[in-house]
Amino acid sequence: MTSLTVKPPVRRRRAGRKQIGVYVALTVIAVVGLLPYLFALSTSVKTNQQFASEYWLPSFPFHFENYVVAWVQIQPYMVTSLLVAAASIVGIVALSLLAGFVLARFDFPGRNFFFIMVITLMMVPGIASLIPLFVMMKDLGLLNTIWVLIIPHIAAGAVLGTILMKTFIEGIPQEIFDAARVDGANPARLFWSIMMPLSLPVIGTVSLITVIGVWNDFFWPLLTISQNELKTVSVGLIFFQGQSGTDFGPMFAGYLLASLPLLLLFTFLSKYFLAGVQGGLPGSH
Amino acid sequence: MVVLPPKKKRAHWGIYVALLPLALVLGAFQYYPALSGIWYSFWDWKPGFTSTFTGLDNYVRMFGDEIWWKSFGNLGIIFAFSVLTWVVPLVSAELLVSLKSERAQFIYRTLLIVPMAFPGVVTALVWSFLYQPNNGVVNQILRVFGLGDFAQNWLGNPELALIALLFIGFPFVAGLPFLIFYSTLKNIPNEIFEACALDGVGRVRRFFAIDMPLMGRQVQLLLILVIINTLQYGFVAYILTHGGPDNATMVPVLRMLNQAYDGQAWGYAAALSTTLFVFTIVLSAIVALFRRRDTTTNVKGI
CATH class of the missing domain: 1.10.3720.10 (MetI-like)
Incomplete structure (x- = not known):
């Protein structure tokens, strides 16, 4: 209950270099999780022709x-x-x-x-x-x-x-x-x-x-x-x-x-x- | 508990009047249906017509219902798979707490759990598109990597349909397990880690020697919650496969609904629903016991 307020702002670990790896791993996990929704977002502004020709990437013009x-x-x-x-x-x-x-x-x-x-x-x-x-x-x-x-x-x-x-x-x-x-x-x-x-x-x-x-x-x-x-x-x-x-x-x-x-x-x-x-x-x- | 007014022992009638609305609503729309479901599970229930008492017939029929028991077999697979998938949220939570910047932690935490904000139906529908045989993303990815031979109708193949359903929500981070792992790790006092660091305990060793034991109780709780959630599993299977192909993705909830709405076997469906209810209430009681005894942990709630 109070453990959050009690916590001192002390750094958790002293290792410095390895944080890059942690960032990369977290980014990969987050992106994979969001990918279906990003795909939905990019497809939502395509016509069917655009969808057929440019399956993966967003395609211009956006069809709002x-x-x-x-x-x-x-x-x-x-x-x-x-x-x-x-x-x-x-x-x-x-x-x-x-x-x-x-x-x-x-x-x-x-x-x-x-x-x-x-x-x-x-x-x-x-x-x-x-x-x-x-x-x-x-x-x-x-x-x-x-x-x-x-x-x-x-x-x-x-x-x-x-x-x-x-x-x-x-x-x-x-x-x-x-x-x-x-x-x-x-x-x-x-x-x-x-x-x-x-x-x-x-x-x-x-x-x-x-x-x-x-x-x-x-x-x-x-x-x-x-x-x-x-x-x-x-x-x-x-x-x-x-x-x-x-x-x-x-x-x-x-x-x-x-x-x-x-x-x-x-x-x-x-x-x-x-x-x-x-x-x-x-x-x- | 403070009493007001302090001295008066005989309660004012107004108190009961104030509680009446809630009592009526809960009585009529919670207690009555739950009890009438149990009651009619012993009947050949014909809503709107005359029902006949049939004793245990519905339950006898249930014991011979192969699809019903097969659907529990599927639940077993679903449960085992969900527990296995905890590896990803566990690793993600460990990675996240090791980030030194609080700000980065907040940003990544948010990104990891954003999928939770989408309605379940939308997630199911988006994934049903990913699995589409022709335009589906899964098959397109396979074709991009030259593995087009493996492309197939994922939800139409009895051997793959269930596993395809289970992969919905990959990589399984956005969910209760992650939130629980993360909050548990977040709340472990820093002194413990400092002591570890002084003793030269490495990250992996720390995970097994400290993080895991401290999470034990949370994991127990999570296990039971997952059992209860698994028993109610249904709408994703309904949207993507309707329990097919060939009952490969049949689950108890769908079997129950099929019997009631397609088979018009209301009494039998009531027996199935009562059985599910008993399973769930036993497990919920265990959860309640855990909650009450849960005084050892330093983590608030779940």
């Missing part, structure tokens, strides 16, 4: 209109995914912030039981309840609606959300709450005026985990949505491949456009992004 073609195709999917992510975030934060607050700051009979019931769900793999959940949604008549996409994300996200919120809120100094109570704030006021603003970092983490989850979810939207306008990005791309299978430029442009939201989050919120990838444990790298 491929991105327009791709955007027209995947735009509905992007909108659906964004909607699902936004609605899920609102639902998850509302549910788990309230529950986390109550669990962290109040004592009441059944408190431990309730929390254990929440934690137990961490062990239930999403894929295992996929089929019964599907049948349930079918019985409710929710297939092919946006709700079938949102509700499972809220239900799954609220589990981790509640745990993260509870842990975070327990760390907020009690004095702040005491002071507010002395000033006459009731629990509702404590929640809105103190909890909400102080919890922004953990709300951010939960939101990021949710976006990553929505963007990577595959089987659930594949099975529950057949209406084209309601498809999410992950599923839409599959059919996109089928539609324009021979038009490589727009196809790769579509893949990259679909990746853009996560890439932006990774670039600007790298620390939280990695925490999200690792199951929401902040400070994990």
Whole structure:
């Protein structure tokens, strides 16, 4: 926990010359890992003729209109995914912030039981309840609606959300709450005026985990949505491949456009992004 | 744990009202489906029609389902391969921590993990293009090096399809193992390395004598996480091969979905899903135990 701050800025090793070799090796590994994406990037601005004549290298002129073609195709999917992510975030934060607050700051009979019931769900793999959940949604008549996409994300996200919120809120100094109570704030006021603003970092983490989850979810939207306008990005791309299978430029442009939201989050919120990838444990790298 | 309000033992009813929404959502959309899946695994489940109770029939059928067990065999290969691939993230993490410049470390770390930022589906689709028989990059590379005879339909050959799937994400650095190895190595106190250097311990010796033992617990944890992830393996195989050719890349998740959606055998699929669920929950319980006992390590979380 504190080991990072304790670490003195002492050089790790004294050997000098060998660093060149280390740089070369790391560069090779990094480039090999990035190569498929770089290939996708260079192909995404080619026409099929350019692709045929200049397979490996970027070829001029760049055809950025491929991105327009791709955007027209995947735009509905992007909108659906964004909607699902936004609605899920609102639902998850509302549910788990309230529950986390109550669990962290109040004592009441059944408190431990309730929390254990929440934690137990961490062990239930999403894929295992996929089929019964599907049948349930079918019985409710929710297939092919946006709700079938949102509700499972809220239900799954609220589990981790509640745990993260509870842990975070327990760390907020009690004095702040005491002071507010002395000033006459009731629990509702404590929640809105103190909890909400102080919890922004953990709300951010939960939101990021949710976006990553929505963007990577595959089987659930594949099975529950057949209406084209309601498809999410992950599923839409599959059919996109089928539609324009021979038009490589727009196809790769579509893949990259679909990746853009996560890439932006990774670039600007790298620390939280990695925490999200690792199951929401902040400070994990 | 601080109690508020401190004295009052009888809880305010408002507390339960505040917890009600979460309880309802989790009850309806987490507990109910999970339990109904177990319940209906003992039925000939016909959603929308009358289901009949069949006892253990579904499970008996499962024991005779060769494809189901073959799919677990594939999982074994997938698991063994993933563990083998840790060599690359391990070596990369070792190389990375030996960089003296903090700035260079940050830049290389970022470059190495950028592929993690791409959605899994995009990675799968890009790789499915790399494997294409005609225009695919893999075959083109072989042709460039005069090895055109080896060029082939990688995903269409039952003997190669699974291994082709496993190579997706090569060189396997962008992932959880790398992050864990790197953060573990980063957090080993420098004094230990200084003591080593004084005693004349070389880099390789240090790796086996210090780095590896200190990573032991993290590796244990990682092993179990990989087992759980492997049990849920599925969407990559779905996108690239649909479990084919000739079930060469069949995995339990795909078998389960096939039975439900193509075979309309919902009760049987529920039995398969319950089995997967039991496997996973046992392993998750072990992970939870590890987490709780994990007080010896100097590394925070994973």
